[in-house]
Amino acid sequence: MAKNNDISASVIKRLPRYYSYLEDLIEENVERISSKDLAERMKTTASQIRQDLNCFGGFGQQGYGYNIIALHEEIGSILGVDKEYKTIMIGAGNLGKAITSQISFEKKGCRLTAIFDNDPEIIGQTVSGIIVSDIKNLESYCKKNSPSIAVLCLPKENAFSVAKKLIELGVKSFWNFSHFDLNLHFDNIVVENVHIGDSLLTLTYKISC
Amino acid sequence: MAKNNDISASVIKRLPRYYSYLEDLIEENVERISSKDLAERMKTTASQIRQDLNCFGGFGQQGYGYNIIALHEEIGSILGVDKEYKTIMIGAGNLGKAITSQISFEKKGCRLTAIFDNDPEIIGQTVSGIIVSDIKNLESYCKKNSPSIAVLCLPKENAFSVAKKLIELGVKSFWNFSHFDLNLHFDNIVVENVHIGDSLLTLTYKISC
DNA sequence: TAGATTGTTAATCGATTAACAATC
DNA sequence: TAGATTGTTAATCGATTAACAATC
Numbered sequence: 386m387a388k389n390n391d392i393s394a395s396v397i398k399r400l401p402r403y404y405s406y407l408e409d410l411i412e413e414n415v416e417r418i419s420s421k422d423l424a425e426r427m428k429t430t431a432s433q434i435r436q437d438l439n440c441f442g443g444f445g446q447q448g449y450g451y452n453i454i455a456l457h458e459e460i461g462s463i464l465g466v467d468k469e470y471k472t473i474m475i476g477a478g479n480l481g482k483a484i485t486s487q488i489s490f491e492k493k494g495c496r497l498t499a500i501f502d503n504d505p506e507i508i509g510q511t512v513s514g515i516i517v518s519d520i521k522n523l524e525s526y527c528k529k530n531s532p533s534i535a536v537l538c539l540p541k542e543n544a545f546s547v548a549k550k551l552i553e554l555g556v557k558s559f560w561n562f563s564h565f566d567l568n569l570h571f572d573n574i575v576v577e578n579v580h581i582g583d584s585l586l587t588l589t590y591k592i593s594c
Numbered sequence: 595m596a597k598n599n600d601i602s603a604s605v606i607k608r609l610p611r612y613y614s615y616l617e618d619l620i621e622e623n624v625e626r627i628s629s630k631d632l633a634e635r636m637k638t639t640a641s642q643i644r645q646d647l648n649c650f651g652g653f654g655q656q657g658y659g660y661n662i663i664a665l666h667e668e669i670g671s672i673l674g675v676d677k678e679y680k681t682i683m684i685g686a687g688n689l690g691k692a693i694t695s696q697i698s699f700e701k702k703g704c705r706l707t708a709i710f711d712n713d714p715e716i717i718g719q720t721v722s723g724i725i726v727s728d729i730k731n732l733e734s735y736c737k738k739n740s741p742s743i744a745v746l747c748l749p750k751e752n753a754f755s756v757a758k759k760l761i762e763l764g765v766k767s768f769w770n771f772s773h774f775d776l777n778l779h780f781d782n783i784v785v786e787n788v789h790i791g792d793s794l795l796t797l798t799y800k801i802s803c
Numbered sequence: 804t805a806g807a808t809t810g811t812t813a814a815t816c817g818a819t820t821a822a823c824a825a826t827c
Numbered sequence: 828t829a830g831a832t833t834g835t836t837a838a839t840c841g842a843t844t845a846a847c848a849a850t851c
Contacts, residue, residue: 395818397799401792405773419832428778431832432820439834447833448827465798479695483688487791494798533801558801560794564614569637577797581788582696583610585769588786589674589703590606592742592767604842628808640808641844648810656809657851 407457419450468494471532476539477502485513527554536560616666628659677703680741685748694722736763745769
């Protein structure tokens with residue numbers, strides 16, 4: 386399935402949402418759904434749903450609609466939920482702790498294998514079943530285990546130097562919660578920046594309107 | 595300033611990013627910047643920056659560029675950072691705790707005034723200087739204090755009923771971290787949904803390409 | 804004044820919506 | 828078969844980029 390590349394970012398960003406709504410439908414024991422009905426649930430248009438899904442293949446059937454289990458499976462595999470990318474986290478403060486549970490809670494294509502911090506108070510704590518290591522062990526750990534993804538939950542100030550080191554050690558993908566746009570400073574890496582605070586500002590903007 | 599409404603969502607979502615880059619420039623003691631130079635920093639186009647800013651007013655000066663302090667101030671006021679909306683949080687697990695520091699850390703238009711949870715282990719804890727209250731006190735608290743914004747850091751299952759109660763109690767704005775699209779179920783409320791996990795799926799998708 | 808850079812209009816590009824023939 | 832609903836093409840809409848006259 387999943388024809389490579391050249392799918393627009395707008396489409397990709399909608400896939401997890403489809404995936405989640407299909408989960409709901411599975412829980413409700415619904416077997417099939419038309420683009421029209423799904424659109425109604427999600428407050429979008431049937432056109433858009435059909436257009437989006439057809440970027441990847443014809444998952445529906447004329448006169449019937451989409452089989453929910455099958456479509457859920459397809460989208461999951463497009464997103465890579467069945468992968469098990471070795472994932473490490475840098476920074477185990479409150480945000481890091483919260484995020485670990487996000488990773489482990491549901492199948493999301495990642496397996497968290499190590500957590501690092503530089504705070505003596507935090508090193509040694511158990512978070513999501515993993516003992517937090519001293520950041521000093523980062524290099525030897527990466528050389529031995531070659532993780533694919535690093536989750537950055539550290540302050541802006543440290544983000545650059547830690548990312549630089551990780552890239553040298555072969556890490557190519559980042560889920561970045563630090564307020565520092567990695568992708569602008571390094572090439573050939575895959576980054577998903579999450580600036581949580583930005584969306585609060587968007588909210589206060591909307592309120593003031 | 596800030597002509598009301600009818601500004602596209604695309605523009606609004608870029609404002610916090612401008613705001614943040616202007617902060618960096620202030621720290622670097624830079625006085626003015628042209629759209630061209632700012633665009634280079636942010637890996638965007640000068641055209642887009644000028645176009646975006648001109649939705650709100652002519653903040654620049656021909657032949658000079660933009661005064662950084664003034665522009666930062668303008669954008670801040672458009673976003674409402676100087677507001678102090680009374681804000682409450684529901685759910686003080688790891689995610690809630692992480693988010694409180696986001697709110698208090700910098701000026702973001704909100705003042706966190708209360709935190710509620712239903713877990714006896716968490717009730718009574720001090721989080722960001724606030725003692726977590728029993729969710730049972732939510733109603734009386736709201737009647738007395740009329741908060742504007744509720745931050746929802748609770749499981750999907752509880753989101754609907756809690757939101758419903760809050761709306762009845764007069765809360766009209768939500769910063770929603772539960773995996774439940776509030777805005778599809780209630781009218782006349784302002785919602786910013788943050789589905790953190792979605793962006794991890796986007797990342798694994800990109801990796802698989 | 805000459806040079807730089809804005810504000811703004813026009814041109815291009817991409818994304819969404821509508822329409823409909825294909826087909827289950 | 829007739830009805831429903833897809834896959835897909837065409838039409839519309841909006842957002843981004845380019846160009847340039849206005850002006851500091």
